Amino acid sequence: MNNDKQKIASKQIKSVTNISIGTNIILTAAKVIVGLLAGSMAVVADGIHSLSDFVTDLAVLFGVHLGSKEADLTHPYGHGRMETFSAAFVAVALAIVGLGMIYYAALDIAKGNVIVPNTAMVIVTVVSIVSKEWLYQITKRVAIKSHSAAAYANAWHHRSDAFSSVAVLIGIISLKFGFSFGDQVAAIAVGLMIIWVGASVISDTLQELTEGAVDQDTIRQVESIISANPSIRQWHQLRTRTVGREMFLDVHILVDANLDIAAAHEISEGLENALQAEITRPVNVVVHIEPDLPAERLAGPP
Numbered sequence: 001m002n003n004d005k006q007k008i009a010s011k012q013i014k015s016v017t018n019i020s021i022g023t024n025i026i027l028t029a030a031k032v033i034v035g036l037l038a039g040s041m042a043v044v045a046d047g048i049h050s051l052s053d054f055v056t057d058l059a060v061l062f063g064v065h066l067g068s069k070e071a072d073l074t075h076p077y078g079h080g081r082m083e084t085f086s087a088a089f090v091a092v093a094l095a096i097v098g099l100g101m102i103y104y105a106a107l108d109i110a111k112g113n114v115i116v117p118n119t120a121m122v123i124v125t126v127v128s129i130v131s132k133e134w135l136y137q138i139t140k141r142v143a144i145k146s147h148s149a150a151a152y153a154n155a156w157h158h159r160s161d162a163f164s165s166v167a168v169l170i171g172i173i174s175l176k177f178g179f180s181f182g183d184q185v186a187a188i189a190v191g192l193m194i195i196w197v198g199a200s201v202i203s204d205t206l207q208e209l210t211e212g213a214v215d216q217d218t219i220r221q222v223e224s225i226i227s228a229n230p231s232i233r234q235w236h237q238l239r240t241r242t243v244g245r246e247m248f249l250d251v252h253i254l255v256d257a258n259l260d261i262a263a264a265h266e267i268s269e270g271l272e273n274a275l276q277a278e279i280t281r282p283v284n285v286v287v288h289i290e291p292d293l294p295a296e297r298l299a300g301p302p
Contacts, residue, residue, distance in 0.1 A: 009245060012142045012145070013060070013142055013146055013150075014061060016138055016139050017064075020057050020158065027127075027161075028048075028054060030128075031046050032044055034120045034124045035121075040168075040172075043168055045187050046128065046161070048097065049101070049161050049190075049194070052094075056157050057154065060150045060151060060153075063085065063086025063089075077284075078244070080242075080243040080245060081208075081209075081243055084149055084208050085205075086150040087149040087153040087201060090150065091201035091205065092198065094197055094201065095195050095198035097194055098192065098193070098194030098195035100191075102188050105184040108187075109184045122172060125168050125169045128161065129166055133162040135158040136158040136159040136162060139155035145280065146245055146281070147247075148245050149208065160190075160197045163190065164193070167190040168190070170186055171184075171187070212241065212242075213241065214242055219240060221278070221279065222238065223238070225271075229267070229274070231256075232267065233254045236252050237288075238251045245282060246281065246284055248283075248284045249286070250285070250286040250287070251287060253267070253289060255289060265289075271285070
């Protein structure tokens with residue numbers, strides 16, 4: 001069942017990322033050409049941002065390809081962390097793009113460069129806002145459904161591009177009202193926004209790489225599934241962590257001390273099946289069976 005979930009999720013991530021690649025190629029070309037012809041630092045920077053989206057799309061595809069490989073002797077827990085590293089790559093790329101935009105915009109202000117906005121700048125910027133927000137929505141939907149950190153980071157890369165285009169549009173409008181450096185100020189605002197998004201994604205990847213637990217909503221769902229099993233008299237030492245899209249979970253359960261091994265194993269297997277069926281992401285479960293004796297209850301209720 002876990003393999004089926006992984007394959008379906010991988011197919012969805014690859015599909016939405018391929019759509020993103022095509023869109024980013026078109027947007028990059030349009031923004032850079034229009035920006036260079038108009039002399040707009042913000043529009044060119046926005047085009048470079050779309051190019052960085054294309055690069056991170058490739059990183060996501062590469063990470064999903066490697067992360068989907070089945071466990072082997074050298075990686076008995078699977079290769080899911082490759083997706084985590086691709087998410088980190090996307091985050092670092094975001095931060096670098098943001099810093100670059102701030103640097104070149106500040107340099108433009110220091111040189112006193114002033115641009116004259118035109119209709120083409122407005123059109124390409126509006127098209128970018130609509131298309132990148134659409135990509136954000138569909139990519140985020142897939143990321144949440146598949147629990148993919150890499151796809152989620154890429155979704156935010158799309159939205160940061162949409163935000164950057166919004167800032168560029170504001171800069172263009174401000175030029176119409178006589179604010180000479182509106183274009184460059186917009187580029188700086190976008191750069192700061194992009195850096196913030198990159199830092200947030202890096203924080204999420206570090207949570208996984210430092211063996212952080214899964215989110216509280218998922219933990220509560222796990223607890224509810226365990227508690228709903230009438231054959232489990234008590235449980236404790238529930239631990240969770242993630243490896244890419246897969247959740248690893250181990251728990252100690254107390255069962256009737258008079259049960260034979262086969263009956264106890266059946267309870268354990270039933271719990272594993274319930275967890276894998278009711279939790280949307282792939283789950284790797286280890287259940288430690290203990291007899292329901294006073295000594296075993298010293299750990300107390302969960």
